[in-house]
Amino acid sequence: MRALAPVVVVLALLLTGCGGGASTGDGAVSVALQFPPRAGYAFDADDGGLLTKLGVAEPLVALDRQGGPVPGLATDWTQDGTSWRFALREGVRFHDGVPLDANAVVTALTYVLGRPAPPRAITDIGLRVAAEGPMTVRATTTAPDPVLPLRLSSGTTSILSPAAYATGQQPSPVGTATGPLRMTEVRGTEGATLERYDGYWGQPATAARVDVRYVTDPQTRELALRSGDVGFAEGLPETSRTGLRADPAVTFTEFPSARTILLQLNQSAPPFADVRVRKAVTAALDRTVLADQVLGGSALPASDLFGPAVPYGSIQAPPAADVAGAQALLAQAGHGPANPLRVRLWTFPNRPELPVLAQAIAGQLQAAGITTEITVGQYDAQEPEVLAGRYDMFLNSRSYLSDFPDAAGTLASDYTCGGSYAIDRYCSPAFDALVAQLGALSDPIARAELSRQAAGMLVADAVGVPIVHPRNTAAEKGVTGFVPDPLDLRPVLPVLAPAG
Template sequence: MGRRLPGVVLAAVAVAALAAGCAGAGSAGGADPDGEITVGLQFPPRAAYAFEADDGARLQSLGVAETLTTVDDQARPAPGLATSWEQTADPRTWRFVLRPGVTFHDGTPLTPDAVVTALGYVAGVTAPPRAIRDIGFSVAADGADAVLITTAAPDPIMPMRMSSGNLGILAPTAYSGGGQPQVLRTGTGPYVLDTVNGTDSAVLLRNDAYWGPKAGAARVTVRYLPDPQTRALGLQSGDLQFAEGLPGAAVEQVRSAGADVAEYPAARTVELLMSQSTLFGDVRLRQAVTAAIDRPTLAAQVLAGAAAPASELFGAAVPWGATTPPPGADLARAKALLAEAGHGPDRPLTARLWTFPNRPEMPVLATAIGSMLEQAGIRVELTVGDYAAQEPDLLAGRFDLFLNSRSYLSDYADAASTLTSDYTCGGSYNLEHYCSPAYDALIQRLAETSDTAQRQALFAEAARLLTTDAVGVMVVHPRNTAGSRGVTGFVPDPLGVRPILPSLTRSAT
């Protein structure tokens, strides 16, 4: 099975190069480093930028708050506010050495006590971020330049966990008032969060005291625009200089208006789940469904190229993902497998197919998939409904087919969480009720594997095993889009970890 394409590797390397020094490089060659830009982002803060509500990741993407670590182009832990780390003689404890000379936006220095205050707060909330939930997390200062992070059991991926945007470090003054931390002018990033207008907008100012490369624009107005067509129209009119998440139907119009549009992989899979508690306990039936679905056609025609056909759970967004396209439909094989399992024209298989409308591509894909299954002799009863209403039956396995859209990275660039929750025998989100001792034994090895390359090899092996066992049909991997007009410097980050705004520089007029 093919792995990551060279072009994707080069793009990821370009992202790393950008983080290392491109943010301030736009001052030459027709760029205006003192310019102001307006950007349209698709996801507003859900709870006034509260870290415990996943809004910390928004502060990270804005370039306001920073974490102890980040990730490099191969999804390995890389220095952030910590320059190095090591596991101590006690394997439950990691020591992180802090970057010298860092100051918060309020002028106070980054110290071990400041890190203890920040991480201690987020670990102590009612529902801590997933990256550190239920692991017995604690943090303590260790001398003048380091902190010790300890867990209840040895944790091989603590440096990766620390890259989660929900673990950003704010100044001690952010926590002095009690309650939710104050996020205005308390981060360390290349941008200062200066003003906030609820879920509508925010204003960022360049941090001229930043420890790394300076941000490309002096001022950024962030507009939160959930409607994708509004973002596209903003680019076309020139009201926006950058927008993410453009609708596929508007891409060519945006380009014709003079904007550059980047299309790049997303760490997400649209998957057709097959409940092994109802109709699909027989692997031949799961294989028949797989053979009946023409994934290349779904990606190229039904979604008009806004996704790549998926051959496995992981795609080109991650270094270990499969990039060789899956085969098209094989109706003869599908019908033969159905016949082997006791189904044919005289005894057709009837399956309920559920999905939800929250992502507009899902009903369209479900309709097309239903038509493909009908051609193979499987009768389909399609229901498009509210996910919240469906979830109790889904968790209990009381469904036949469910078309889902699932991110396969959870908060940081490691797939162990998804592989555990979705597919192990006791997984909390194992909707298909798949249970394989061989698969569980493979995933258990991750608990003792700290080397990133070895972990990624295990991720790929797990994906191949799921494919062999016909656990769901991995249908497509959606693509992200972003448009730029009047700015330079944007480089895609398929992992969604690095800040997206500091590299943007206004073009000189």
């Protein structure tokens, strides 16, 4: 009963703190999302992507369901060497009534480009923007960039009204964006209130109001859905999936994702600076057992970073565990009964499968002679430590298309020597040279082949261990309209509506 108490308390707060339920007579719906804003909806963090998912903010370029670029705030674009010209959509008004024009776009993009850590989608390409007439924006890069429209589909490049940037403070999306839902209230990391924007240029939001609640605990999200306090929840616990499928009042959806759960290994310090130890960890793990038995088939075993969700990912099953081989590699590295290897494994609970996997991974490593101390903590507190190399092993869930729908972003940010999210602290000039070639490739087939080669190099160098490719989950109760997005880059909330 003591273990359940925190969940019950949080659920009680959900039931009493905001009022209402899953849907009400005024056309409103309530949703439970698993990841709150990381920095007050700051675009130079990852919160721009969250605002796109909410249906509040929009970038120049939208995405179709296959991840291809389609018109958004820009209706057309053309390339001429290092320059791209974007024609803006006529008749768009920000939520404060100000019309969209080229100067507004330049103000917004210049702001994020000038941040100490610009969005990963547009960093390190020398991007500059300027107005060419009232409704045309010219974007230039240091070298020709074949995927700049895809980069400008990132939610971190969304456009806010000039008023958002006039204060000199962090721009607020409250009443300043262009999406079908207008943000009217923010409650920190607890939630936000969104209202349908009747002046929207495109398909209007279905619900008159959306009450967003950020609920980091997966069991609490499930309880809030079952109680009817929210009508939509994402990221449901693996243990609850069978029951949710059987509930006639619930519409349960499970769908593939361009996401990989990775066991990341700190190569900047012992013991994982030694490739033999990294290969020993890889050999000790049975990823098929982790996917099929520990996660009950809700994920696919991973043999490389990408997997079958994209055409350049491996569809081969990973090797079976080789405990004897792992022990031999550890012995070569100086570890054995007389000098056992003890390591720390960190993970976080927001993705409900991670703590479960961490326990199973620790058990498999123990069989090879590696003792693991597990810590389950909050991601926001762990991230600075892992980025600084002050960790041993980190079980992470990574969307490899998290910035824009092309592998170049993740390959550069996560694995190059100067990458901004290089948790493994891997640095290979050969890998960097390979990834740099993507800057000159526009042919999708050639880009796919190069991405495939990069993933193979990561496997050969034992840069962490790709564990599984999880499947996403979402459920509706008293709410309809959810459309799965395996890329996790398109708006989710504008299509939700009260059932009936």
